[in-house]
Amino acid sequence: MMVVDYAGSVFPIISHSPWNGIHLADFVMPFFLFIAGLSLALVYKKVTNRVDATWKALFRAVKLFLLGVLLQGGYLHGVTSLTYGVDIEKIRWMGVLQRISIGYIVAALCEIWLPYRTWREVGFFKGFYWHWCVAFSLSAIYLWLSYALYVPDWQFMVPTSASSLPSSNNSSVYSVKCSVRGDLGPACNSAGMIDRYILGFDHLYMKPVYRNLKECNISAKGQVSESSPPWCHAPFDPEVEMEPWRKSSLTAAATCIIGLQYGHILAHLQDHKGRLNNWSLFSISSVVLGLFLAFIGIPVNKSLYTVSYMLITSASAGITFCAFYLLVDVYGYRRLTSVLEWMGLHSLSIFVLITSNLAVIAIQGFYLTAPQNNIVHWIITRFVHA
Numbered sequence: 001m002m003v004v005d006y007a008g009s010v011f012p013i014i015s016h017s018p019w020n021g022i023h024l025a026d027f028v029m030p031f032f033l034f035i036a037g038l039s040l041a042l043v044y045k046k047v048t049n050r051v052d053a054t055w056k057a058l059f060r061a062v063k064l065f066l067l068g069v070l071l072q073g074g075y076l077h078g079v080t081s082l083t084y085g086v087d088i089e090k091i092r093w094m095g096v097l098q099r100i101s102i103g104y105i106v107a108a109l110c111e112i113w114l115p116y117r118t119w120r121e122v123g124f125f126k127g128f129y130w131h132w133c134v135a136f137s138l139s140a141i142y143l144w145l146s147y148a149l150y151v152p153d154w155q156f157m158v159p160t161s162a163s164s165l166p167s168s169n170n171s172s173v174y175s176v177k178c179s180v181r182g183d184l185g186p187a188c189n190s191a192g193m194i195d196r197y198i199l200g201f202d203h204l205y206m207k208p209v210y211r212n213l214k215e216c217n218i219s220a221k222g223q224v225s226e227s228s229p230p231w232c233h234a235p236f237d238p239e240v241e242m243e244p245w246r247k248s249s250l251t252a253a254a255t256c257i258i259g260l261q262y263g264h265i266l267a268h269l270q271d272h273k274g275r276l277n278n279w280s281l282f283s284i285s286s287v288v289l290g291l292f293l294a295f296i297g298i299p300v301n302k303s304l305y306t307v308s309y310m311l312i313t314s315a316s317a318g319i320t321f322c323a324f325y326l327l328v329d330v331y332g333y334r335r336l337t338s339v340l341e342w343m344g345l346h347s348l349s350i351f352v353l354i355t356s357n358l359a360v361i362a363i364q365g366f367y368l369t370a371p372q373n374n375i376v377h378w379i380i381t382r383f384v385h386a
Helices: 002-007 024-043 050-072 096-113 129-148 190-198 248-268 272-295 307-330 335-345 347-355 358-364 375-384
Strands: 154-159 171-176
Touching (some): 024 096, 024 248, 024 307, 096 129, 096 248, 129 190, 129 307, 154 190, 248 307, 272 307, 307 335, 347 358
Antiparallel strands (some): 154 171
16 A cells, blocks of 8 residues: 555556556555455354444444545645644545445345355355355445446536636636436446435545546646546545445445455364365455456446456455465465554554554654755655656
8 A cells, every 4th residue: 555655656567557447556445355354254253142243343443434534634734744633624534444334334244144154064155154155245246336327417616726627706617417327437327326415525535546637638637628528527536435325335345255254264274285275265266256257347446346347356365365374374484574463453543544644754854965855856866756
């Protein structure tokens, strides 16, 4: 996450894909959701009091959600400003931690309340039949909403300061022609329509990644050309996918449930070979199905969190987990991953320090002769532009 956030502008190949397709950055969030789901199989391996476990899970989810709002809702103004405070009319409600919190609580409730039989009685799939029913139902509802909802034409207003077009009333009005069903493009998808109706235009992310598409003709300063399509000026929140009412929340929550099933294998099988065989079979099956769906026309899209994207990234997380399990648990090369282990133990603290820009501000406090020659600027000029 840190690599793609701070090096993505220098190396676009690792930053988020503008729309369809998948880059390195697009694997980060599914990996978070996958491992959050996997951990729940160990946390709730034996639940003695379901009500108490439910309250604890809800409390943890609420804490994560509120911390995410504080960090990404607009309260902190960035590394170039020491001011703080958020405009309630424009607060951004969703973000990384909010998404994880909702995916976490969906998977936790499945693990706490849905009945299942022991592994040895019926096997992997049948033992957690109701979990799979939830995952399949979420995916089916997602597909129905994606292709059945009618998206009408829509308008929006952007302040002149945020627009490339001049206007006498300090704002520019744009009209987007849609009147379609089943469109998965950036202008007329049903996810964006739901966000505009439920959250409101002002609470969405104002610099969506799809502005990097060629059609938007974005300048080096991040300005959208006046000749670009109207939707290039519109906001679109890539993190709202986990909102309970938004269709993309369905597939993102399903990612946590998939991770939960990997955790069941870890919790209920004791031999290395059995674990690796089941994980590998599950991962290969998922990636093949994901590629098949992409082939028949369901694009791999992170912003919409499509079913094909969910399957391919979940399978990638499973394969990565297998590789680390083989390296550490089977062959015992634990020292090679000691740094990663430390980061895992302190992941939330690291996220807070980076997202709040406290760590970046601290690093930039070291400079040569003048503040503009801070250590970050020095590294970029010496190694990136060399």
